[in-house]
Amino acid sequence: MSLFLEASQRHPKPENRKFSYGTAGFRMKADLLDSVVFRVGLLASLRSQKLQGKTIGVVITASHNVPEDNGVKLVDPMGEMLEASWEVHATSLANAPSDEQLLVEYENLISTLGVNTEITPKVVFARDTRESGPALVAALQDALAATKTDFVDHGLLTTPQLHYLVRCINTIDSEQPYGEPTEQGYYNKLASAYRKLMVGIPSNGEVTVDCANGVGAPKLRLLAETVGRDVFQCSIVNDSVDQPSKLNHQCGADFVKTQQRLPPGSHVASLARCASLDGDADRLVYYFNDSDGTFRLLDGDKIATLAASFIGDLTKAAGLRSLNIGVVQTAYANGSSTSYITKTLALPVVCTPTGVKHLHHAALKFDIGVYFEANGHGTVVFSNGALQDIAEYVPESPAQAAALENLKALVDLINQTVGDALSDLLLVEVILAHKRWGPKEWDGTYTDLPNRLVRVEVSDRTAFMTTDAERRLMEPVGVQEKIDALVGKYKQGRSFARASGTEDAVRVYSEAAERGEAEELARLVAEIVA
Ligand code: 16G
Ligand code: ZN
Structure with a gap:
């Protein structure tokens, strides 16, 4: 085990630091991460051994965070x-x-988890475009070498591309191989599905995509080349990946969603479709400037409702009426989107705590589960039963046959492992083209209630314990009653407070029938919480 200790000594843990694997793994200032990444490498190797040598993935990214962070x-x-x-x-x-x-902890895990150390562990990894990435990759490789792990470095990839590769590698010899386990295999799978779905459908013109100056830019370019300009025209902006300080700076999905405005410097014609990815391309939001110049955001809720309505229509048209389709949201979903799904689309909605893993697991309970966070992270998952029904169904008419073919292509177009901005972009483009909709028609499906999100600094955010999918506070005792009393005074009022999983703060969300009221409600709830 001297190999282990020697390697570990090269990656000393900063003193007086407490790390915690949160909703998005470990994420912090990059210069604190060396030992953390080394130790994650150790765990990846153990996890692979525990799962009989299945391949485990490691992603080095801090998504939409500032360039100095990593994760x-x-x-x-x-x-x-x-x-x-x-x-x-x-x-x-x-x-x-x-x-x-x-070393003691590591050996302890081996014995308590019953890990068979005879098995050769396998790990694949990739990183985003941050400057700190290569050094962290070296720390990871050190751990993988020390544990005699077989590994493949996939260089720069979007987070969802790595998720795709991991699934492909682990299903390659199974009955349901997910795809070719290469980056080009990813583009080919998406491109061929997209082209099938666009047969006979007039193209909807160009979409402008802000890539947050991150890894999404070169990857979207490769995807667009594979799809072909005849059916997919995109203009890529904010693609300065060679200037790391520009990453997520005044651009990207998080900026657009939280600021509710165009990235400064973007010049777009009114009613032109625009989209923004985040720094690791697992979030997508759309937006446009209306004819009167007002900014209109089409966020994760709007993407979820668009996808759910299209998939609902398609399954009916294909004759697969028995498949149950549901939508999963978090408390941040705009109340109007929830009523639109339940009343207009007549589909069930489930609310889960924030964080992709919660939404993903809830979505798996439906035959077809559509899940999106309002911030633009989401996807659609098809159960094995649904996949089997789709594969085996014998259509009763040419119309059913055509819808069924589209449904099959849709299964391939959607990255079912995790929310994927590139796959979601093609999904939205296909749906808008099929519906012959511009962004205004899409936006017109329902009107968001005015809302406000504020960040409140508190002395101890762990004192804020929630229940009911983070919609109600159990502790500190008495706070929820005060919020309830306040909310009751506002027309269509709704508000909740929860501790952030990624920052040292409490977030307060509110919505109400009028803009001024939503803002006032957020301010007053923040005062209660502070
Ligand atoms: C993480 C989550 C994201 C969530 C956000 C909430 C994953 C991969 N990412 O970034 O889904 O919206 O945290 O942050 O699960 P908050 O807890 O600070 O509000
Ligand atoms: Zn991200």
């Missing part, structure tokens, strides 16, 4: 987020105070 997270064999019960193991390895104690 690391693990991807499970089916391309899902790390199983929640292992998050504590990541946390305990990251916090072992010395190299020797790290």
Whole structure:
């Protein structure tokens, strides 16, 4: 085990730091991450051995955060987020105070988890465009070498591309191979599905895509080339990946969603479709400037409703009426979107706590589960039963046959492992083309209630305990009653407070029938919480 200790000594843990594997793995200032990434490498290797040598993924990214940050997270064999019960193991390895104690923790995990160390572990990894990426990759490789892990470095990839690769690798010899386990295989799969869906459908013209100066830019370019300009025209902006300080700066999906405005410097014609990705291309929002110049945001809720309505129509047209379709949202979903789904689309809605893993698992309970966070992260998952029905159904008319073919292509177009901005972009483009809709028609499906999100600094955010999918506070005692009393005074009022999982703060969300009221409600609830 001297190899282990020698390697660990090269990656000393910063003193007096407590790390925790949160909703998005470990994420912080990049200069604190070296030991954390090394130790995540150890865990990735153990996880692979525990799962009989299945390939585990590691992504080095801090998504929409500032360029100085970075992060690391693990991807499970089916391309899902790390199983929640292992998050504590990541946390305990990251916090072992010395190299020797790290070894003790590591050996402890081997025995308590029953890991067979004879099995050769396999890991694949990739990173985003941050300057700190290569050094962190070196720390990861050090851990993988020390544990004699077989690994493949996939260089720069979007987060969802790595999720795709992991699933492909682990299903290659199964009955349901997910796709060719290469980056080009990813483009080919999406492109061929997109082209099938666009047969006989007039193209909807160009979409302008802001890539947050991140990894999405070169990857979208490759995808667009593979799809072909005859059916997919996109103009790529904010693609300065060679200037790391520009990443997510005044652009990208998080900027557009939180600021509710165009990235400064973008010049778009009114009613032209625009979209923004985030720094690792797993979030997507659309927007446009209306004819009177007002900015209109088409966020994750609007993408979810668009996708759910299209898939609902398609399954009916294909004759697959028995498939149950549901939508999963979080408390941040605009109340208007929820009523639109339940009343107009007549589909069930489930609300889960924030964080992709919660939404994903809830979505798997439907035959076809559509899940999106309002911030633009989401996808559609098809159950095995649904996939089987779609594969085996014998259409009773040419119209059913055509719809069924489209449904099959849609299954391939959608990255079912995780929300994927590139796949979602093609999905939205296909649906708008099929519906012959511009952004205004899409926006017109329902009108968002005015809303406000504020960040409140508190002395101890862990004192804020929620229930009911984060919509109600259980602690501090008495606070929820005060919020309830306040909310009751506002027409269509709704508000909740929850501790952020990624920042040291409490977030307060509110909505109401009028803009001024939504803002006042947020301010007053923030005062209660502070
Ligand atoms: C993480 C989550 C994202 C969520 C956000 C909420 C994943 C991969 N990412 O970025 O889905 O919206 O946290 O942040 O699950 P908050 O807890 O600070 O509000
Ligand atoms: Zn992201």
